[in-house]
Structures are given as structure tokens and as C-alpha cells.
Amino acid sequence: MIIKDSLQSCYIYICIGLYLLAFLSMVMSHIFSENKTPHKKLCLSAYIIYALGFVASVISFQYRWSQVGHLPMKNLYEVFITLAMLLPVVTLISKKILNVSYEALDMFWAFLILIPPGFIGGTFSEHSAPLRPALQTWLFAPHIGAYMLSYVIMFKSAGPACKGLFVSKENCKKTQRDLYCLVSFGFPLLTLGLLLGACWGQKAWGSYWNWDPKELWSLASWLMFLVYFHVRYMNGLKYHRITSLLALLGTVLVIITLLYANLSKLFPGLHSYA
Amino acid sequence: MKKPEDSVKIIRKTLMLISVLLLLLLIACSIKASFWGADKATEFFNSPPMIAYWITLTAVFACGLVSFKRLITKPGLFLLHAGCVLVLIGSMINSKKGHELLKNPKPVKTTMYIQEGSFSQELYDVGDDISSPHTKPLKELPFRMALDNVWNEYYPAVGTIEIMATDKTKWEIPAEYGRSIEVDTVPTDPEKKSEKLIIEVGRIYQSMSKSYYTQKNIESPESEGPPMADIIITRPDGQKFIATVRPAFMAAQFDDDGLAFVYKNADPLGVKEYYSAISILDPVKHCQNNFKLEVNHPIHYGGYYFYQASVFPEFRPNFTILTVTSDSGVNIVFYGFYALIAGSFWHCWLRHLKPAKFQQGGVN
Incomplete structure (x- = not known):
């Protein structure tokens, strides 16, 4: 763990502080709930702090963009800054359009995601090399952007998936509905990310599929959500714990695709630069 | 009776159940x-057991399309399943085994080496050592590929100004005009107190020399001098003066403030893009086509x-290296991709455009 002294890191530390404060306020609002509804003032303050955290993370993203001269999604350091910026957007869409909550979890994810770029060197150092020839294509932004957005949504789906493992069959309807809405929201973006990557592979490497470790992990995560849809269709709410487990495994595979495939030296491949 | x-x-x-298990x-x-x-x-995913697996998976998807009415009536589900079938069929056609079974004479993936000012039509197996006289080409193209020109484009280099203090403290600042940094002095005179200086980067010289008339620093490409930089040092009382920062080999001295400045050249230049100017000479079509080939912008010609x-391999300078792949089945795979993307967005997003319906949830 190191403290970084650049301006970029200052923005990250501000975001970390605001997201953590938002999370704590939200937890407090549930602890001091009145008639099973969260404490209004604490809840409102959590939302305001979360919104401020989002503004700070947009500034951080914009600053990084101006420093490196390309969309900051090239390495894990930049990807994590982007993920933390996208989380509040997903929270808002989930709440307003899908009617799915779990805001406290989002706030915690946003806080957690910024810890590596804030305090870890090495892979998460601020150093940025110029874009390689293969990365200079219009597909760079949509491929990684679609993946980032889908990853954030799938992180969020871990909330109802975990809850679904423990609730009884009588009380599982709302949890299963939330889980299905989130997975349905993220799945097309996961598909888009995967296939835009294949299109890019065809343009840059001469093959749309190279059986590269990162490709294999991303295929496994995509297939796991496909299995989730099929099992859910076959059984409805009958085996709700199994469907929850499948969605949770999908999220675990997404995390492995994002992190382990890059950090571990077990998987050298075409995506090693990421 | 059933x-x-x-x-x-x-x-x-x-x-x-079978599809889930598969x-x-x-x-x-x-x-x-x-x-x-x-x-x-x-190798594993193209092995005989996996070939059997791919055929089974395609058959199961195709049977699903026939057996489940909703896979035909629901556009999103139809596109998703048909997309999977197309991707699998296209990939089978594009595979090595698929080429063999369909008696397709094109090799699936090969490498081509062309020397600048010369032409070639020889395709080598990927990983072949072409510097060996015993290596023979896998196939010859029915047309010639001529390399008119080959070049690299590099990123502009940015050097660094390193500031060292006698107490071994170090600061670094990119050698870009207008960049500034605050540093602490380590006075050589023990009676003086440490103070803060602002160091601002001034003009950068790629090749500096002194003007004969004014004795000022000037850019002089003919002099072939080393790259250097001017810095503007501002003292706490607002007094400013200019200093020249020289490269490390010119041995920087510590000044009265206990500071020494060194100009460090940029790291080896990063390649921004590889380019090859290619002409295709087709004796059948009696034509010549000129292309500028670069990464992410492949040429599609004659079924390849x-x-x-890459360019300029160590063992042969002024060469370009091309990867040549067969185009058989690729279009089918891409139609499958389009169907999958359209199907997933239709089924998961667009059909729920009525918010009230989506908020009911739980509908497959």
C-alpha cells in the first residue's frame, strides 16, 4: 500500500472518501430506520454525497483523459477509474427504470474499486505508455465501454444473487425479479463487448477468435449467464437458489476475466497489455 | 397412454437439459x-472430440429452433439462437478441418514476407524460419504482392528534466514548455536557510548552439548538438533567472542552492503505426491495385x-511481414454476430420499452 502524491491521485482519494461516506450514511439510514423505512435525512445525505462522488470521479476521468491523450480505458488503473465513474450511472438507471435498489452495495463497490488505483503501485501505477498500433481503432471505445458498463451491472447483480441464496421460496419473488432485471440489463452489453472484441480481433490479428486466455474467461462468463437464462426458463422460481448461484458464478467469472486474467502470470496472451 | x-x-x-449440459x-x-x-x-478446440462437440451443439440449437415455437415467434430469441447457429457453422467452415472437408485449397492462416522494392506470392506456415534455405512455402498465391514502400510512424518523444539536490533528493519534470515544479534548496552555505524555488520549463532545443552575435541559445539543426532545455527559476522574492539544462554526459555541477539539473532524453520511441504501400499485380484480371496497409486496416483480395x-524483422531489414488468412466462412460468422447483438438487445431491452411492463419483471 502506498500513498500517491499526484493530482490524479488527489481526485481518486476525494472519490474514495465521498463514496465511503455515502456508503456509511446509507448503512446508518438503515440502522436508524423508522417503521422499516430508511431514515430519510441520512438516506438523502447519502445520495447527495454519492452524487458528489460521481462528480469528482467524472473530473478524475476527464483529467486522466487530458493527461494521456486518449480515452482512459487502456490499463487496469484507467479501467478502475472508469468503473467507479459508471457505478452511480448504473445505480440511477437501476433505480429509476428497473426499480431495483441495492444502492448501499453500489456505494461500497465504488469505494472498493478505487482502492487499487489509489493505493497500489505496479500494475496499478499511473504510468501510461502510448497506444500501440493495434489499439488505435474506433472499436477501442465501444468494445471496452460496453464491457465496463456490463461489468458494473453484473457487479450489482451480485447483491440480489447473494440474497437469493438465503431467502425462502415464499419470499424470493422480489429478489429473483431484481436479479433477472439486472442480468437482462447487463447481458446485451456483455454480448456487445464480446462480439466487438471478436470484430476487432478480425481487423487487427486476422482472426475473430484466438482462444486467448482472456477470450476464454470472457466466453465462460457470457456462457454462465446464458445457462442462468435457460435454467430460469426451465424451472421458474422452483430452484431459485440454483439460479441465484448461477448468476453469482457469472459475476465471479466476470471478476476473474477483469482481474485474474491480467494480474496472474498464468495467462500470458494477446491481452497481456490490458 | 401418452x-x-x-x-x-x-x-x-x-x-x-442437453443444451444446458453442453x-x-x-x-x-x-x-x-x-x-x-x-x-x-x-489445438484442443479443433481436436476430434471437440469437433463432435461443435456438431452436437449446432444440431441441438437447430433442433431447438424447430421444436420451440417461441424461438420462431419471438424475434429476439430467434435472432439469438439463429446467430449461435451461424457463428458455429461459419467457424466450422473457417477451420482447418472445414477447409479439408470442403476441399478448399486456401490455407487458413499463413505468413508472407516481402522485401521493399520487390514482390512475392509465397505463403509460409506461421512460425516457419524463412531464413533457413530448407524452408519451403506452403502455397503460392495466384497473384503477386509488391512492396513499394515500408515505414513506421513514431510518437513524438518527450524528454525529462531531472533535478538533484546534494542531500540526494530527486525531482522529475517532463521537458514540455510551461511545465513547472516546486523544489527545496539545500544551500551549500550552512548559514543560509532552505527556501522554495519554482522551476518552469522554457524552450526545448532538439539541437542547441549559441548565437555568434547575441550569445543566446538557439535551435541549430546543422550543429548536431545535443538536446537541451531552458528553465526559468523563480525565487521566493519573485526574482527570476534563466538557466540551461544539459544532458547527463556533460556533467552537471551543483549550484549554490545545492541543486543540479540534467536533461534526460526520451525513452526509445514508441511505434505509433506500421505502414506498407502494397501493389497487387493480378495476371488474371490484368490489373494493378495499390493499397496502404496498416494495423487494423487489412486488405481483402482474392479470397484472402x-x-x-510487423515490419523490419531483425534477420531481414526493409521487409514487411503480413498475416494472410482465408476468408471462407468469415462472412457467415459476422452475420451470426450481428444476429446475436440484435437478438440480445431486442429480447432484453427493446421489447420492454414500456416501463410498466418491465417493472412487473420476471417475464422471460
């Missing part, structure tokens, strides 16, 4: 193969894709 509807239900349930098997294989590296994984893989 009703015909019951039999259909059993068939559907069995198909669903998908789980593919997940397990993908995870296992990710530890092997791409080459061994490619030509990719800029």
Missing part, C-alpha cells in the same frame, strides 16, 4: 484451456485477408 403433447414436452425438456461443458473446457495458452487451446503483422 398424449402426443406429452411427448413434445418431454422432447423439449430433454433438448433444454454449455456447462463448454464453460469447464474454456476455464481449463485458459491455463494452457492460446496455441494448445486452439492481408494483415500488417
Whole structure:
């Protein structure tokens, strides 16, 4: 763990502080709930702090963009800054359009995601090399952007998936509905990310599929959500714990695709630069 | 006695179960193969048991399309399943075994080497050592590829100004005009107190020399002097003065403030893009086509894709290296991709455009 002294890191530390404060306020609002509804003032303050955290993370993203001269999604350091910026957007869409909550979890994810770029060197150092020839294509932004957005949504789906493992069959309807809405929201973006990557592979490497470790992990995560849809269709709410487990495994595979495939030296491949 | 509807239900349930098991098997294989590296994984996924697997999976998807009415009536589901079938069929056609079975004479993936000012039509196996006289080409193209020109484009280099203090403290600042940094002095005179200086980068010289008339620093490409930089030092009382920062080999001295400045050249230049100017000479079509080939912009000609893989290999200068792949089945795979993307967005997003319906949720 190191403290970084650049301006970029200052923005990250501000975001970390605001997201953590938002999370704590939200937890407090549930602890001091009145008639099973969260404490209004604490809840409102959590939302305001979360919104401020989002503004700070947009500034951080914009600053990084101006420093490196390309969309900051090239390495894990930049990807994590982007993920933390996208989380509040997903929270808002989930709440307003899908009617799915779990805001406290989002706030915690946003806080957690910024810890590596804030305090870890090495892979998460601020150093940025110029874009390689293969990365200079219009597909760079949509491929990684679609993946980032889908990853954030799938992180969020871990909330109802975990809850679904423990609730009884009588009380599982709302949890299963939330889980299905989130997975349905993220799945097309996961598909888009995967296939835009294949299109890019065809343009840059001469093959749309190279059986590269990162490709294999991303295929496994995509297939796991496909299995989730099929099992859910076959059984409805009958085996709700199994469907929850499948969605949770999908999220675990997404995390492995994002992190382990890059950090571990077990998987050298075409995506090693990421 | 069983009703015909019951039999259909059993068939559907069995198909669903088989498809789920096949998908789980593919997940397990993908995870296992990710530890092997791409080459061994490619070999595994093209092995006879996996060929049987791919055929079974395609057949199960096709049977699903026939057996489940909703897979035909619901556009999103139809596109998703038809997309999977297309991707699988296209990939089978594009594979090595697919080429063999269809008696397709094109090699699937090969490498081509062309010398600047020369032409070639020889395709080598990937990984072949072409510097060996015993290496023979895999196939010859029916047309010639001439390399008119080959060049690299580099990123502009940015050097660094390193500031060292006698107490071994170091600061670094990119050698870009207008950049500034605050540093602490370490006075050589023990009676003086440390103070803060602002160091601002001034003009950068790629090749500096002194003007004969004014004795000022000037840019002089003919002098072939080393790159240097001017810095503007501002003292706490606002007093400013200019200093010249020289490269390390010119041995920087510590000044009265206990500071020394060194100009460090940029790291080896990063390649921004590889380019090859290619002409295709086709004796059948009696034509010549000129292309500028670069990474991410392949040429599609005569049933092949030509990719800029690399340039200037160590063993042969002024050469370009192209990856050449067969285009058989690629279009079908891409139609499958489009169907999958359209299907997933339609089924998961667009059909729920009525918010009230989506908020009810739980509808497959």
C-alpha cells in the first residue's frame, strides 16, 4: 500500500472518501430506520454525497483523459477509474427504470474499486505508455465501454444473487425479479463487448477468435449467464437458489476475466497489455 | 397412454437439459484451456472430440429452433439462437478441418514476407524460419504482392528534466514548455536557510548552439548538438533567472542552492503505426491495385485477408511481414454476430420499452 502524491491521485482519494461516506450514511439510514423505512435525512445525505462522488470521479476521468491523450480505458488503473465513474450511472438507471435498489452495495463497490488505483503501485501505477498500433481503432471505445458498463451491472447483480441464496421460496419473488432485471440489463452489453472484441480481433490479428486466455474467461462468463437464462426458463422460481448461484458464478467469472486474467502470470496472451 | 403433447414436452425438456449440459461443458473446457495458452487451446478446440462437440451443439440449437415455437415467434430469441447457429457453422467452415472437408485449397492462416522494392506470392506456415534455405512455402498465391514502400510512424518523444539536490533528493519534470515544479534548496552555505524555488520549463532545443552575435541559445539543426532545455527559476522574492539544462554526459555541477539539473532524453520511441504501400499485380484480371496497409486496416483480395503483422524483422531489414488468412466462412460468422447483438438487445431491452411492463419483471 502506498500513498500517491499526484493530482490524479488527489481526485481518486476525494472519490474514495465521498463514496465511503455515502456508503456509511446509507448503512446508518438503515440502522436508524423508522417503521422499516430508511431514515430519510441520512438516506438523502447519502445520495447527495454519492452524487458528489460521481462528480469528482467524472473530473478524475476527464483529467486522466487530458493527461494521456486518449480515452482512459487502456490499463487496469484507467479501467478502475472508469468503473467507479459508471457505478452511480448504473445505480440511477437501476433505480429509476428497473426499480431495483441495492444502492448501499453500489456505494461500497465504488469505494472498493478505487482502492487499487489509489493505493497500489505496479500494475496499478499511473504510468501510461502510448497506444500501440493495434489499439488505435474506433472499436477501442465501444468494445471496452460496453464491457465496463456490463461489468458494473453484473457487479450489482451480485447483491440480489447473494440474497437469493438465503431467502425462502415464499419470499424470493422480489429478489429473483431484481436479479433477472439486472442480468437482462447487463447481458446485451456483455454480448456487445464480446462480439466487438471478436470484430476487432478480425481487423487487427486476422482472426475473430484466438482462444486467448482472456477470450476464454470472457466466453465462460457470457456462457454462465446464458445457462442462468435457460435454467430460469426451465424451472421458474422452483430452484431459485440454483439460479441465484448461477448468476453469482457469472459475476465471479466476470471478476476473474477483469482481474485474474491480467494480474496472474498464468495467462500470458494477446491481452497481456490490458 | 401418452398424449402426443406429452411427448413434445418431454422432447423439449430433454433438448433444454442437453443444451444446458453442453454449455456447462463448454464453460469447464474454456476455464481449463485458459491455463494452457492460446496455441494448445486452439489445438484442443479443433481436436476430434471437440469437433463432435461443435456438431452436437449446432444440431441441438437447430433442433431447438424447430421444436420451440417461441424461438420462431419471438424475434429476439430467434435472432439469438439463429446467430449461435451461424457463428458455429461459419467457424466450422473457417477451420482447418472445414477447409479439408470442403476441399478448399486456401490455407487458413499463413505468413508472407516481402522485401521493399520487390514482390512475392509465397505463403509460409506461421512460425516457419524463412531464413533457413530448407524452408519451403506452403502455397503460392495466384497473384503477386509488391512492396513499394515500408515505414513506421513514431510518437513524438518527450524528454525529462531531472533535478538533484546534494542531500540526494530527486525531482522529475517532463521537458514540455510551461511545465513547472516546486523544489527545496539545500544551500551549500550552512548559514543560509532552505527556501522554495519554482522551476518552469522554457524552450526545448532538439539541437542547441549559441548565437555568434547575441550569445543566446538557439535551435541549430546543422550543429548536431545535443538536446537541451531552458528553465526559468523563480525565487521566493519573485526574482527570476534563466538557466540551461544539459544532458547527463556533460556533467552537471551543483549550484549554490545545492541543486543540479540534467536533461534526460526520451525513452526509445514508441511505434505509433506500421505502414506498407502494397501493389497487387493480378495476371488474371490484368490489373494493378495499390493499397496502404496498416494495423487494423487489412486488405481483402482474392479470397484472402492481408494483415500488417510487423515490419523490419531483425534477420531481414526493409521487409514487411503480413498475416494472410482465408476468408471462407468469415462472412457467415459476422452475420451470426450481428444476429446475436440484435437478438440480445431486442429480447432484453427493446421489447420492454414500456416501463410498466418491465417493472412487473420476471417475464422471460
